[in-house]
Amino acid sequence: MSGNHPGLSNNFSRSGEKFSWSKDNLRSIKNIISKYPKGREQSAVMPLLYLAQEQNNNWISIECIETIAETLNMPKIRVTEVASFYSMYNTRPVGENLVQICRTSPCWLRGSNKITKTICKETKCEINDTSDDNKFTVVEVECLGACSNGPMIQINNDFFEDLDEESTKKIIDNIKEGKPNVIGSQKGRRSSENA
Amino acid sequence: MSDDLINIKVNQKEIQVDKNLTVMQACEIAGEEIPRFCYHDKLSIAGNCRMCLVEIEKAPKLVSSCTMPLMEGMSIITNSEKVNAGRKGVMEFLLINHPLDCPICDQGGECDLQDQAMYYGFDKSRYKENKRAVDNKNMGPLVNTIMTRCIHCTRCVRFATEVAGVPELGMLGRGENAEITTYLEQSITSELSGNVIDLCPVGALTSKPYQFKARPWELKRTDSIDIFDSVGSNIRVDSRAEEILRVTPRTNEYINEEWISDKVRFNYDGYYQQRIDTPYIKENQKLSISNWEESLKVLKDKLKTLKPLALIGEHVDLETGYAIKKFMSNYGKDNVECRTDNHAILESLDSYRFNTPLNDIENSDLIILLGTNPKIETPIINHKIFKAYNNDAKVFNIGENISLNYKTEYLGESLSNLNDENLIKALKKSTNPLIIIGSAFLNKIKNIKTLKSIFSYADKYKVITKEKNNLNFLNPYASRVGQLIIGNTTNNLCEPFFNLKKDNFELVLSFGSEHIANEQFNNCFKVYFGHHGDDGAMGSDIVLPTPLYTEKNGTFVNIEGRPQEAKKCHNPIGSAKEEWSILKKLSDELSFDFTPNTFDQLRSELFDKHPILSDYHEIIAVENSTSITPDIEFEDCKAEYPVSNFYMSDVISKNSVTMAKCVEEIISTPSLLEKSA
Numbered sequence: 001m002s003g004n005h006p007g008l009s010n011n012f013s014r015s016g017e018k019f020s021w022s023k024d025n026l027r028s029i030k031n032i033i034s035k036y037p038k039g040r041e042q043s044a045v046m047p048l049l050y051l052a053q054e055q056n057n058n059w060i061s062i063e064c065i066e067t068i069a070e071t072l073n074m075p076k077i078r079v080t081e082v083a084s085f086y087s088m089y090n091t092r093p094v095g096e097n098l099v100q101i102c103r104t105s106p107c108w109l110r111g112s113n114k115i116t117k118t119i120c121k122e123t124k125c126e127i128n129d130t131s132d133d134n135k136f137t138v139v140e141v142e143c144l145g146a147c148s149n150g151p152m153i154q155i156n157n158d159f160f161e162d163l164d165e166e167s168t169k170k171i172i173d174n175i176k177e178g179k180p181n182v183i184g185s186q187k188g189r190r191s192s193e194n195a
Numbered sequence: 196m197s198d199d200l201i202n203i204k205v206n207q208k209e210i211q212v213d214k215n216l217t218v219m220q221a222c223e224i225a226g227e228e229i230p231r232f233c234y235h236d237k238l239s240i241a242g243n244c245r246m247c248l249v250e251i252e253k254a255p256k257l258v259s260s261c262t263m264p265l266m267e268g269m270s271i272i273t274n275s276e277k278v279n280a281g282r283k284g285v286m287e288f289l290l291i292n293h294p295l296d297c298p299i300c301d302q303g304g305e306c307d308l309q310d311q312a313m314y315y316g317f318d319k320s321r322y323k324e325n326k327r328a329v330d331n332k333n334m335g336p337l338v339n340t341i342m343t344r345c346i347h348c349t350r351c352v353r354f355a356t357e358v359a360g361v362p363e364l365g366m367l368g369r370g371e372n373a374e375i376t377t378y379l380e381q382s383i384t385s386e387l388s389g390n391v392i393d394l395c396p397v398g399a400l401t402s403k404p405y406q407f408k409a410r411p412w413e414l415k416r417t418d419s420i421d422i423f424d425s426v427g428s429n430i431r432v433d434s435r436a437e438e439i440l441r442v443t444p445r446t447n448e449y450i451n452e453e454w455i456s457d458k459v460r461f462n463y464d465g466y467y468q469q470r471i472d473t474p475y476i477k478e479n480q481k482l483s484i485s486n487w488e489e490s491l492k493v494l495k496d497k498l499k500t501l502k503p504l505a506l507i508g509e510h511v512d513l514e515t516g517y518a519i520k521k522f523m524s525n526y527g528k529d530n531v532e533c534r535t536d537n538h539a540i541l542e543s544l545d546s547y548r549f550n551t552p553l554n555d556i557e558n559s560d561l562i563i564l565l566g567t568n569p570k571i572e573t574p575i576i577n578h579k580i581f582k583a584y585n586n587d588a589k590v591f592n593i594g595e596n597i598s599l600n601y602k603t604e605y606l607g608e609s610l611s612n613l614n615d616e617n618l619i620k621a622l623k624k625s626t627n628p629l630i631i632i633g634s635a636f637l638n639k640i641k642n643i644k645t646l647k648s649i650f651s652y653a654d655k656y657k658v659i660t661k662e663k664n665n666l667n668f669l670n671p672y673a674s675r676v677g678q679l680i681i682g683n684t685t686n687n688l689c690e691p692f693f694n695l696k697k698d699n700f701e702l703v704l705s706f707g708s709e710h711i712a713n714e715q716f717n718n719c720f721k722v723y724f725g726h727h728g729d730d731g732a733m734g735s736d737i738v739l740p741t742p743l744y745t746e747k748n749g750t751f752v753n754i755e756g757r758p759q760e761a762k763k764c765h766n767p768i769g770s771a772k773e774e775w776s777i778l779k780k781l782s783d784e785l786s787f788d789f790t791p792n793t794f795d796q797l798r799s800e801l802f803d804k805h806p807i808l809s810d811y812h813e814i815i816a817v818e819n820s821t822s823i824t825p826d827i828e829f830e831d832c833k834a835e836y837p838v839s840n841f842y843m844s845d846v847i848s849k850n851s852v853t854m855a856k857c858v859e860e861i862i863s864t865p866s867l868l869e870k871s872a
Contacts, residue, residue, distance in 0.1 A: 008368070008372065010367040010368045010372060010374050010376070012379075062379070075356075075362035075363070075365075075378075076378050077362060077363055077364065077365035077377070077378040078362065078365065080365060080367060080378060081365045081366060081367060084367040084368050084369075085367075085368065085369050
């Protein structure tokens, strides 16, 4: 599979399965909607898209959009507009682990190119591609906001910072083998204290 | 000086304007033209094209004038070097990704981008990089898309959401990847969708049927009236030689504003299909080609012996109606009928017209729809109800539980649901309630008491007051109100056909009325005057060709009682003759009195007899005359809607290929609204 960044495409697809909110999410939704004034429930579309993406294997299908539109009582095209605007809503299926490599200047100066190469080699997939075993999708993204700890990557919800080729390989290997990883700095730094 | 006025300067000229205006509107009042793409009077303000930049003194940067509110003492400059440079810059950016395909673009010659690039842009491009290309989107059988040309003004998106009331269009992606599309590229389901073509300032959305047909400067413009519903939208018919190539709206703030329905915009290909171009006479159960001389001779002989009845169809203009009445008066009274659908009326004008001026509908805070589906019967009125709905009006519906593009509260299927508790409660609270009763009930009412009760009901709940009459009668036919005003009806107010049966007519003259095919006329000699061969013509003994509304001059009175003129655009097809001239000829031969020799004489005689009709474009004034009965009693009748398929409601649209495509792609494919319901 090759193509665009999964979050920067205007083409949505169906998953073929019905999407309905999980019990936990229904509870969260109630809470989220209550934060907005009456008549402004549609403002909750962004957190709901996020919840839907979490529940739906990390991507937004047409079914998700239709469910959200129904929940918030808003036109489907309006939900689609929001989902297509933000790059962090994936509009096509992604692998179990979405590897986002920061390529913005600070990380790039500290060698993000090497990290990209290592990841592509280890996961056996190109940028914007999903590996054959559906374990990884690799994308390059702009600044993720951990500049002082570059180069860095984000895998699903976790940041991995202060990377070099070796530590990157280790992280990927651990994921492949199902072993836990140390989250954050790979050099043992706390936050962004002086190295 | 009033509180609402403030002093500003536009290009050093001091003016006083309303403080609630924007800078752009103030500049327009001062006579300065501001270029724009995204701004449109009838839509919300977006401010995303940046073409309307102006300089405001003391402001560090140029300001987009469409979004900027006025302030006291503001000094606006629209002709400085800085403004010109700003416009040039914006124009250059807009043209970066715009293709240079004007020679093959349908918008060429009437394109805002083309015109403004000429006035405000550079004469050459400095852009060397590749232009982006965008896939074309499906928007249905009416709107053609070439999305590479789109400049993302979002007028179409705002129109669909705010005016048509179908939020199906949107802008996906962002920045260079922004694309306008319908949801999943489905067809737009609105009856007003064609208006996005006029709104689009570039050639991204153009008319599919008009594609590659003509250039605007080759077309002859004729002002006319939409006769496919009763609203009387003002239209402009563009033709070349003897063919109509497109229909566009004319602005009329009192009626259709800037919109027209898709039916009148696109059914013109049906004008030339299945036309009756020569007289026919039935021989051995089969219609065979005849000529005027022979057919009129046969008709004259029949008229000498048989007792005639005239039926008036839905597209008959006032002059023709008057000529028919004049001719039929030689045979006595009560022998002309335009209420061929059993439309119940009282004598007075306010019992069969839309009494609220159309642009006051939006001020109502409670609307009751009684047996009417305005969405498909009269899309323009539906738009006005949608406006009221957006102003927080409540809409109640009685009849069938129809699906509209706004929420209605359904009360039940019979007229007696008017006594619903919730409704009464809401009516008592309402300050400006409005009732629209449609043909679905009007055609079924058999007891005059019911009609009077509706008046009493309206009076009781302040729908009718001394100042206003908000009890409205809505029928979908362009001819009806006018024909009733000149009295082309029999005296049975509720069931006209009942009388016709009793009176034993032997000869039926149908002027475009398909009801000639009704069983009750089986034993009559039938003569059909019309332009399209359909059931009415098929079953007749003589068929005489008459011109279409675009092929003759004529007056139509719209549903609110406003006479308007439809002008002749080209000569009739084949040997069609205007109805009045046929009747004139017959009168001469039968030695009846028929003085007018020309159409103009006929018209001035009509206006002499009915002076209220001569004041074009003004609503006919009427005093609320209907007497109020104390008891309110509704008969039980089942609503039967006159229009079930918007795209095919009359002989002309039934013969239109474009309309057939609409049925296939919009109605037969389940719509977005239905799916979500």
